[in-house]
Amino acid sequence: MSIRTLDDLLAEGVSGRRVLVRADLNVPLDKQTGAITDDGRIRAVLPTLGALTEAGAKVVVCSHLGRPKGTPDPQFSLSPVAGRLGELLGAPVHFATDTVGESAESTVAALADGEVALLENLRFNKGETSKDDAERGAFADQLAAFGDAYVDDAFGAVHRKHASVYDVPARLPHVAGRLVLREVEVLSTLTGDPERPYVVVLGGSKVSDKLAVIEALLPTVDRLLIGGGMCFTFLKAQGHEIGTSLLEEEMIETCRNLLERSEGKILLPVDVVAADAFAPDAAHDVVPANGIPSHRVGLDIGPETVAGFAAALRGSVADGTANARTIFWNGPMGVFEMPAFANGTRGVAEAIAESDAFSVVGGGDSAAAVRALGLDEKSFGHISTGGGASLEYLEGKTLPGIAALEN
Numbered sequence: 001m002s003i004r005t006l007d008d009l010l011a012e013g014v015s016g017r018r019v020l021v022r023a024d025l026n027v028p029l030d031k032q033t034g035a036i037t038d039d040g041r042i043r044a045v046l047p048t049l050g051a052l053t054e055a056g057a058k059v060v061v062c063s064h065l066g067r068p069k070g071t072p073d074p075q076f077s078l079s080p081v082a083g084r085l086g087e088l089l090g091a092p093v094h095f096a097t098d099t100v101g102e103s104a105e106s107t108v109a110a111l112a113d114g115e116v117a118l119l120e121n122l123r124f125n126k127g128e129t130s131k132d133d134a135e136r137g138a139f140a141d142q143l144a145a146f147g148d149a150y151v152d153d154a155f156g157a158v159h160r161k162h163a164s165v166y167d168v169p170a171r172l173p174h175v176a177g178r179l180v181l182r183e184v185e186v187l188s189t190l191t192g193d194p195e196r197p198y199v200v201v202l203g204g205s206k207v208s209d210k211l212a213v214i215e216a217l218l219p220t221v222d223r224l225l226i227g228g229g230m231c232f233t234f235l236k237a238q239g240h241e242i243g244t245s246l247l248e249e250e251m252i253e254t255c256r257n258l259l260e261r262s263e264g265k266i267l268l269p270v271d272v273v274a275a276d277a278f279a280p281d282a283a284h285d286v287v288p289a290n291g292i293p294s295h296r297v298g299l300d301i302g303p304e305t306v307a308g309f310a311a312a313l314r315g316s317v318a319d320g321t322a323n324a325r326t327i328f329w330n331g332p333m334g335v336f337e338m339p340a341f342a343n344g345t346r347g348v349a350e351a352i353a354e355s356d357a358f359s360v361v362g363g364g365d366s367a368a369a370v371r372a373l374g375l376d377e378k379s380f381g382h383i384s385t386g387g388g389a390s391l392e393y394l395e396g397k398t399l400p401g402i403a404a405l406e407n
Protein backbone atom coordinates (compact mmCIF):
# COMPACT_ATOMS: atom_id res chain seq x y z
CA MET A 1 0.00 0.00 0.00
CA SER A 2 1.45 3.32 -1.07
CA ILE A 3 -0.07 5.18 1.85
CA ARG A 4 1.96 7.29 4.25
CA THR A 5 1.15 6.65 7.87
CA LEU A 6 0.94 8.50 11.14
CA ASP A 7 4.38 7.18 12.03
CA ASP A 8 5.81 8.84 8.90
CA LEU A 9 4.27 12.13 9.98
CA LEU A 10 5.49 11.75 13.57
CA ALA A 11 8.98 11.01 12.27
CA GLU A 12 8.96 14.38 10.49
CA GLY A 13 8.11 16.00 13.79
CA VAL A 14 4.75 17.59 14.53
CA SER A 15 5.58 19.70 17.58
CA GLY A 16 3.89 23.08 17.23
CA ARG A 17 2.28 22.07 13.92
CA ARG A 18 -1.47 22.08 13.40
CA VAL A 19 -2.69 18.61 12.47
CA LEU A 20 -6.23 18.28 11.13
CA VAL A 21 -7.67 14.86 12.02
CA ARG A 22 -10.80 13.57 10.31
CA ALA A 23 -12.42 11.20 12.82
CA ASP A 24 -15.71 9.29 12.72
CA LEU A 25 -17.30 10.36 15.98
CA ASN A 26 -20.76 9.51 14.67
CA VAL A 27 -21.88 7.80 17.90
CA PRO A 28 -25.42 6.70 18.74
CA LEU A 29 -27.31 9.09 21.03
CA ASP A 30 -30.27 8.32 23.29
CA LYS A 31 -33.36 9.81 21.60
CA GLN A 32 -34.80 11.13 24.87
CA THR A 33 -31.76 12.33 26.79
CA GLY A 34 -29.24 12.90 23.99
CA ALA A 35 -26.65 10.94 25.99
CA ILE A 36 -24.02 8.90 24.13
CA THR A 37 -25.16 5.25 24.26
CA ASP A 38 -21.99 3.70 22.81
CA ASP A 39 -18.63 5.49 22.82
CA GLY A 40 -16.77 2.79 20.85
CA ARG A 41 -15.97 5.14 17.98
CA ILE A 42 -14.57 7.76 20.32
CA ARG A 43 -12.31 5.22 22.03
CA ALA A 44 -11.17 3.89 18.66
CA VAL A 45 -9.55 7.19 17.68
CA LEU A 46 -7.65 7.69 20.97
CA PRO A 47 -4.41 6.00 19.85
CA THR A 48 -4.01 8.48 16.99
CA LEU A 49 -4.99 11.51 19.03
CA GLY A 50 -2.78 10.46 21.95
CA ALA A 51 0.25 10.00 19.70
CA LEU A 52 -0.24 13.46 18.23
CA THR A 53 -0.75 15.30 21.52
CA GLU A 54 2.22 13.51 23.05
CA ALA A 55 4.34 14.67 20.14
CA GLY A 56 3.24 18.27 20.79
CA ALA A 57 0.92 18.78 17.83
CA LYS A 58 -1.97 21.22 17.87
CA VAL A 59 -4.71 18.73 17.10
CA VAL A 60 -7.82 19.90 15.26
CA VAL A 61 -10.45 17.14 15.11
CA CYS A 62 -13.40 17.20 12.74
CA SER A 63 -16.29 14.73 12.29
CA HIS A 64 -19.86 14.32 11.20
CA LEU A 65 -22.68 13.15 13.46
CA GLY A 66 -25.95 11.84 12.03
CA ARG A 67 -27.32 13.24 8.82
CA PRO A 68 -28.18 16.93 9.27
CA LYS A 69 -29.06 18.62 6.00
CA GLY A 70 -26.23 21.09 5.47
CA THR A 71 -27.36 23.54 8.13
CA PRO A 72 -26.89 23.72 11.92
CA ASP A 73 -29.29 21.44 13.81
CA PRO A 74 -28.78 21.27 17.61
CA GLN A 75 -29.85 17.61 17.92
CA PHE A 76 -26.76 16.69 15.88
CA SER A 77 -24.27 18.85 17.77
CA LEU A 78 -20.91 17.28 18.57
CA SER A 79 -20.82 19.13 21.88
CA PRO A 80 -21.54 16.00 24.03
CA VAL A 81 -18.84 14.17 22.10
CA ALA A 82 -16.32 16.89 22.98
CA GLY A 83 -17.08 16.27 26.64
CA ARG A 84 -16.68 12.51 26.41
CA LEU A 85 -13.54 12.80 24.28
CA GLY A 86 -12.02 15.08 26.92
CA GLU A 87 -12.81 12.54 29.67
CA LEU A 88 -11.20 9.73 27.72
CA LEU A 89 -8.14 11.77 26.78
CA GLY A 90 -7.81 13.05 30.33
CA ALA A 91 -7.48 16.61 29.05
CA PRO A 92 -10.02 19.26 28.09
CA VAL A 93 -11.13 19.40 24.46
CA HIS A 94 -11.76 22.91 23.16
CA PHE A 95 -15.07 22.90 21.32
CA ALA A 96 -15.78 25.21 18.40
CA THR A 97 -19.49 25.99 18.00
CA ASP A 98 -19.16 26.21 14.22
CA THR A 99 -17.11 24.24 11.71
CA VAL A 100 -15.22 26.86 9.71
CA GLY A 101 -16.57 30.14 11.10
CA GLU A 102 -15.36 32.59 13.74
CA SER A 103 -15.56 30.14 16.63
CA ALA A 104 -13.49 27.57 14.75
CA GLU A 105 -10.93 30.21 13.73
CA SER A 106 -10.42 31.55 17.23
CA THR A 107 -10.45 28.08 18.83
CA VAL A 108 -7.77 26.80 16.49
CA ALA A 109 -5.70 29.97 16.80
CA ALA A 110 -5.73 29.67 20.60
CA LEU A 111 -4.52 26.03 20.69
CA ALA A 112 -1.32 25.40 22.61
CA ASP A 113 1.06 22.60 21.66
CA GLY A 114 -0.35 19.22 22.69
CA GLU A 115 -3.93 20.52 22.95
CA VAL A 116 -7.03 19.25 21.16
CA ALA A 117 -9.91 21.13 19.55
CA LEU A 118 -13.09 19.63 18.12
CA LEU A 119 -14.96 21.49 15.37
CA GLU A 120 -18.76 21.41 15.20
CA ASN A 121 -20.47 18.86 12.91
CA LEU A 122 -19.06 18.94 9.36
CA ARG A 123 -22.51 18.26 7.92
CA PHE A 124 -23.83 21.58 9.23
CA ASN A 125 -22.22 22.85 6.01
CA LYS A 126 -23.61 22.14 2.52
CA GLY A 127 -20.14 21.83 1.06
CA GLU A 128 -19.28 18.71 3.08
CA THR A 129 -21.58 16.29 1.24
CA SER A 130 -22.17 18.26 -1.96
CA LYS A 131 -22.08 16.37 -5.26
CA ASP A 132 -20.72 19.54 -6.86
CA ASP A 133 -16.92 19.42 -6.94
CA ALA A 134 -16.57 23.21 -6.73
CA GLU A 135 -18.89 23.50 -3.72
CA ARG A 136 -17.09 20.67 -1.93
CA GLY A 137 -13.76 22.15 -2.90
CA ALA A 138 -14.61 25.58 -1.49
CA PHE A 139 -15.51 24.01 1.85
CA ALA A 140 -12.38 21.85 1.75
CA ASP A 141 -10.30 25.02 1.26
CA GLN A 142 -11.73 26.46 4.48
CA LEU A 143 -11.13 23.25 6.42
CA ALA A 144 -7.63 22.75 5.08
CA ALA A 145 -6.72 26.23 6.33
CA PHE A 146 -6.87 24.80 9.89
CA GLY A 147 -4.09 22.28 9.33
CA ASP A 148 -0.49 22.00 8.23
CA ALA A 149 -1.04 18.27 7.77
CA TYR A 150 -4.05 15.96 7.53
CA VAL A 151 -4.66 12.60 9.19
CA ASP A 152 -7.57 10.41 8.13
CA ASP A 153 -8.68 8.24 11.03
CA ALA A 154 -12.37 8.11 10.06
CA PHE A 155 -12.58 4.57 8.79
CA GLY A 156 -16.40 4.60 9.09
CA ALA A 157 -16.57 7.40 6.51
CA VAL A 158 -13.93 6.35 3.96
CA HIS A 159 -16.68 5.21 1.59
CA ARG A 160 -18.06 8.75 1.40
CA LYS A 161 -16.84 11.15 -1.28
CA HIS A 162 -17.16 14.08 1.10
CA ALA A 163 -15.06 17.23 1.40
CA SER A 164 -13.36 16.28 4.68
CA VAL A 165 -12.65 12.75 3.44
CA TYR A 166 -11.84 13.21 -0.23
CA ASP A 167 -10.98 16.85 -0.99
CA VAL A 168 -8.99 17.98 2.05
CA PRO A 169 -6.23 15.36 1.57
CA ALA A 170 -5.71 16.79 -1.94
CA ARG A 171 -4.85 20.11 -0.27
CA LEU A 172 -2.55 19.04 2.59
CA PRO A 173 0.23 16.54 3.26
CA HIS A 174 -1.84 13.51 4.26
CA VAL A 175 -1.43 10.24 6.14
CA ALA A 176 -3.57 7.38 7.42
CA GLY A 177 -4.17 7.27 11.17
CA ARG A 178 -3.72 4.17 13.34
CA LEU A 179 -7.39 3.15 13.15
CA VAL A 180 -7.66 3.42 9.38
CA LEU A 181 -4.45 1.41 8.99
CA ARG A 182 -5.59 -1.34 11.33
CA GLU A 183 -9.02 -1.61 9.68
CA VAL A 184 -7.52 -1.88 6.19
CA GLU A 185 -4.92 -4.38 7.37
CA VAL A 186 -7.58 -6.64 8.88
CA LEU A 187 -10.12 -6.37 6.07
CA SER A 188 -7.49 -7.02 3.43
CA THR A 189 -6.84 -10.43 5.01
CA LEU A 190 -10.50 -11.25 4.32
CA THR A 191 -10.33 -10.26 0.66
CA GLY A 192 -6.91 -11.87 0.24
CA ASP A 193 -6.50 -15.49 1.20
CA PRO A 194 -8.46 -16.09 4.41
CA GLU A 195 -7.81 -19.26 6.39
CA ARG A 196 -10.55 -21.81 5.80
CA PRO A 197 -13.26 -22.62 6.58
CA TYR A 198 -14.30 -18.99 6.05
CA VAL A 199 -17.80 -18.38 7.40
CA VAL A 200 -19.75 -15.14 6.99
CA VAL A 201 -22.81 -14.21 9.06
CA LEU A 202 -25.09 -11.51 7.67
CA GLY A 203 -28.12 -9.95 9.29
CA GLY A 204 -29.79 -6.57 9.48
CA SER A 205 -33.02 -5.48 7.94
CA LYS A 206 -32.48 -5.12 4.22
CA VAL A 207 -31.35 -7.58 1.55
CA SER A 208 -30.90 -4.64 -0.83
CA ASP A 209 -28.16 -3.17 1.44
CA LYS A 210 -26.29 -6.48 1.47
CA LEU A 211 -26.82 -7.65 -2.11
CA ALA A 212 -23.50 -6.42 -3.48
CA VAL A 213 -21.54 -7.95 -0.60
CA ILE A 214 -23.37 -11.28 -0.94
CA GLU A 215 -22.49 -11.34 -4.66
CA ALA A 216 -18.87 -10.54 -3.88
CA LEU A 217 -18.59 -13.06 -1.04
CA LEU A 218 -20.36 -16.08 -2.54
CA PRO A 219 -17.41 -17.31 -4.61
CA THR A 220 -15.01 -16.85 -1.65
CA VAL A 221 -16.83 -18.10 1.43
CA ASP A 222 -17.40 -21.66 2.59
CA ARG A 223 -20.62 -20.85 4.42
CA LEU A 224 -22.94 -17.83 4.43
CA LEU A 225 -25.38 -17.72 7.35
CA ILE A 226 -28.30 -15.34 6.92
CA GLY A 227 -30.51 -14.06 9.73
CA GLY A 228 -32.07 -10.74 10.73
CA GLY A 229 -34.89 -8.97 8.92
CA MET A 230 -33.32 -9.78 5.57
CA CYS A 231 -33.83 -13.55 5.98
CA PHE A 232 -37.58 -13.27 5.41
CA THR A 233 -37.24 -12.24 1.78
CA PHE A 234 -35.07 -15.34 1.30
CA LEU A 235 -37.64 -17.52 3.08
CA LYS A 236 -40.35 -16.02 0.86
CA ALA A 237 -38.19 -16.80 -2.18
CA GLN A 238 -38.24 -20.45 -1.05
CA GLY A 239 -42.02 -20.29 -1.13
CA HIS A 240 -42.65 -20.02 2.61
CA GLU A 241 -45.40 -18.08 4.38
CA ILE A 242 -43.71 -15.23 6.32
CA GLY A 243 -46.74 -13.53 7.90
CA THR A 244 -46.21 -9.80 8.35
CA SER A 245 -42.41 -10.11 8.58
CA LEU A 246 -40.15 -7.66 6.79
CA LEU A 247 -40.30 -8.26 3.04
CA GLU A 248 -38.61 -6.62 0.09
CA GLU A 249 -40.99 -7.74 -2.62
CA GLU A 250 -38.75 -6.57 -5.47
CA MET A 251 -35.84 -8.63 -4.12
CA ILE A 252 -37.61 -12.02 -4.07
CA GLU A 253 -36.44 -13.00 -7.56
CA THR A 254 -32.88 -11.91 -6.77
CA CYS A 255 -32.88 -14.00 -3.58
CA ARG A 256 -34.20 -17.01 -5.48
CA ASN A 257 -31.42 -16.60 -8.00
CA LEU A 258 -28.76 -16.27 -5.27
CA LEU A 259 -30.02 -19.43 -3.55
CA GLU A 260 -29.83 -21.33 -6.84
CA ARG A 261 -26.28 -20.20 -7.50
CA SER A 262 -25.03 -20.63 -3.92
CA GLU A 263 -24.10 -24.35 -4.20
CA GLY A 264 -25.65 -24.92 -0.80
CA LYS A 265 -23.36 -22.41 0.92
CA ILE A 266 -26.25 -20.25 2.14
CA LEU A 267 -27.81 -21.33 5.43
CA LEU A 268 -31.21 -19.87 6.34
CA PRO A 269 -33.14 -20.04 9.63
CA VAL A 270 -35.12 -23.20 10.33
CA ASP A 271 -37.13 -21.56 13.12
CA VAL A 272 -37.99 -17.99 14.08
CA VAL A 273 -39.42 -16.07 17.02
CA ALA A 274 -42.72 -14.73 15.72
CA ALA A 275 -44.63 -12.01 17.60
CA ASP A 276 -48.09 -10.43 17.57
CA ALA A 277 -46.61 -6.99 17.06
CA PHE A 278 -43.34 -5.11 16.73
CA ALA A 279 -43.17 -4.29 20.44
CA PRO A 280 -40.96 -5.29 23.39
CA ASP A 281 -43.87 -6.90 25.28
CA ALA A 282 -45.64 -8.51 22.32
CA ALA A 283 -46.83 -12.12 22.71
CA HIS A 284 -44.44 -14.40 20.83
CA ASP A 285 -43.58 -18.04 20.08
CA VAL A 286 -40.94 -20.03 18.32
CA VAL A 287 -42.36 -21.33 15.04
CA PRO A 288 -40.88 -23.25 12.11
CA ALA A 289 -39.40 -20.95 9.48
CA ASN A 290 -41.64 -22.56 6.88
CA GLY A 291 -44.81 -21.89 8.83
CA ILE A 292 -44.99 -18.37 10.25
CA PRO A 293 -48.67 -17.66 11.06
CA SER A 294 -50.16 -15.03 8.73
CA HIS A 295 -50.78 -12.44 11.49
CA ARG A 296 -47.32 -12.74 13.06
CA VAL A 297 -44.06 -10.91 12.50
CA GLY A 298 -40.67 -12.63 12.74
CA LEU A 299 -38.42 -10.64 15.09
CA ASP A 300 -35.56 -13.05 15.78
CA ILE A 301 -34.07 -16.35 14.67
CA GLY A 302 -35.11 -19.34 16.81
CA PRO A 303 -33.07 -21.62 19.11
CA GLU A 304 -32.68 -24.44 16.59
CA THR A 305 -31.30 -21.95 14.08
CA VAL A 306 -28.88 -20.58 16.67
CA ALA A 307 -27.66 -24.13 17.34
CA GLY A 308 -27.24 -24.77 13.62
CA PHE A 309 -25.40 -21.49 13.06
CA ALA A 310 -23.21 -22.15 16.11
CA ALA A 311 -22.33 -25.57 14.68
CA ALA A 312 -21.31 -23.95 11.40
CA LEU A 313 -19.13 -21.47 13.32
CA ARG A 314 -17.64 -23.72 15.98
CA GLY A 315 -17.72 -26.96 14.05
CA SER A 316 -19.97 -29.91 14.82
CA VAL A 317 -19.21 -33.57 15.35
CA ALA A 318 -22.74 -34.48 14.30
CA ASP A 319 -22.52 -33.13 10.76
CA GLY A 320 -18.76 -33.27 10.46
CA THR A 321 -18.30 -29.53 9.91
CA ALA A 322 -14.92 -28.08 10.80
CA ASN A 323 -14.32 -25.19 13.12
CA ALA A 324 -14.37 -21.94 11.18
CA ARG A 325 -10.88 -20.41 10.89
CA THR A 326 -12.08 -17.02 9.65
CA ILE A 327 -15.39 -15.33 10.46
CA PHE A 328 -16.92 -12.07 9.31
CA TRP A 329 -20.16 -10.93 10.94
CA ASN A 330 -22.28 -7.96 9.96
CA GLY A 331 -25.83 -7.26 11.12
CA PRO A 332 -27.92 -8.40 14.10
CA MET A 333 -29.98 -11.62 13.90
CA GLY A 334 -33.09 -10.02 15.36
CA VAL A 335 -34.41 -6.94 17.14
CA PHE A 336 -31.73 -7.19 19.83
CA GLU A 337 -32.67 -3.83 21.37
CA MET A 338 -35.76 -5.66 22.75
CA PRO A 339 -34.64 -8.34 25.24
CA ALA A 340 -37.32 -10.80 24.10
CA PHE A 341 -35.77 -10.77 20.61
CA ALA A 342 -32.08 -10.60 21.50
CA ASN A 343 -31.35 -14.32 21.93
CA GLY A 344 -30.48 -14.95 18.31
CA THR A 345 -27.94 -12.14 18.14
CA ARG A 346 -26.55 -13.11 21.54
CA GLY A 347 -26.29 -16.80 20.64
CA VAL A 348 -24.52 -16.14 17.36
CA ALA A 349 -22.22 -13.54 18.92
CA GLU A 350 -21.31 -16.00 21.69
CA ALA A 351 -20.59 -18.74 19.18
CA ILE A 352 -18.29 -16.36 17.29
CA ALA A 353 -16.58 -15.32 20.52
CA GLU A 354 -16.04 -18.94 21.55
CA SER A 355 -14.71 -20.12 18.20
CA ASP A 356 -10.96 -20.33 17.56
CA ALA A 357 -11.43 -18.41 14.33
CA PHE A 358 -10.03 -15.01 13.57
CA SER A 359 -13.28 -13.06 13.80
CA VAL A 360 -14.13 -9.67 12.38
CA VAL A 361 -17.26 -7.84 13.46
CA GLY A 362 -18.57 -5.29 10.96
CA GLY A 363 -19.28 -1.90 12.48
CA GLY A 364 -22.53 -0.14 13.19
CA ASP A 365 -25.25 -2.29 14.77
CA SER A 366 -23.26 -5.50 15.20
CA ALA A 367 -20.43 -3.71 17.01
CA ALA A 368 -22.98 -1.92 19.18
CA ALA A 369 -24.71 -5.28 19.83
CA VAL A 370 -21.47 -6.83 21.10
CA ARG A 371 -21.14 -4.05 23.67
CA ALA A 372 -24.86 -3.71 24.47
CA LEU A 373 -25.08 -7.46 25.18
CA GLY A 374 -22.11 -7.18 27.53
CA LEU A 375 -19.85 -9.51 25.55
CA ASP A 376 -16.11 -9.24 26.00
CA GLU A 377 -14.73 -7.23 23.08
CA LYS A 378 -11.40 -9.03 23.48
CA SER A 379 -12.89 -12.36 22.45
CA PHE A 380 -13.27 -11.01 18.91
CA GLY A 381 -10.32 -10.62 16.57
CA HIS A 382 -11.34 -7.18 15.38
CA ILE A 383 -14.40 -4.98 15.85
CA SER A 384 -14.64 -2.61 12.93
CA THR A 385 -15.85 0.95 13.39
CA GLY A 386 -17.24 1.01 9.86
CA GLY A 387 -20.56 -0.56 8.89
CA GLY A 388 -21.06 0.60 5.32
CA ALA A 389 -17.32 1.16 4.88
CA SER A 390 -16.34 -2.42 5.79
CA LEU A 391 -19.05 -3.84 3.52
CA GLU A 392 -17.93 -1.68 0.59
CA TYR A 393 -14.34 -2.70 1.26
CA LEU A 394 -15.33 -6.39 1.08
CA GLU A 395 -17.29 -5.68 -2.11
CA GLY A 396 -13.98 -4.65 -3.62
CA LYS A 397 -15.14 -1.09 -4.30
CA THR A 398 -12.71 1.81 -4.50
CA LEU A 399 -13.15 3.81 -1.31
CA PRO A 400 -12.79 7.56 -1.94
CA GLY A 401 -11.12 8.19 1.43
CA ILE A 402 -8.49 5.50 0.86
CA ALA A 403 -7.93 6.51 -2.77
CA ALA A 404 -7.36 10.10 -1.63
CA LEU A 405 -4.61 8.93 0.76
CA GLU A 406 -2.91 6.92 -1.99
CA ASN A 407 -2.42 9.99 -4.22
Ligand code: 3PG
Nearest residue numbers: 024026066156157387388
Ligand atom coordinates in the same frame (compact mmCIF):
# COMPACT_ATOMS: atom_id res chain seq x y z
C1 3PG B 1 -21.72 5.35 9.74
O1 3PG B 1 -22.31 5.52 10.81
O2 3PG B 1 -21.95 4.38 8.99
C2 3PG B 1 -20.66 6.32 9.37
O3 3PG B 1 -20.42 7.24 10.38
C3 3PG B 1 -21.04 7.01 8.08
O4 3PG B 1 -22.24 7.72 8.27
P1 3PG B 1 -23.20 7.95 7.04
O5 3PG B 1 -23.73 6.60 6.64
O6 3PG B 1 -24.27 8.89 7.51
O7 3PG B 1 -22.37 8.57 5.92
Ligand code: MG
Nearest residue numbers: 364387388389
Ligand atom coordinates in the same frame (compact mmCIF):
# COMPACT_ATOMS: atom_id res chain seq x y z
MG1 MG C 1 -24.18 3.92 7.84
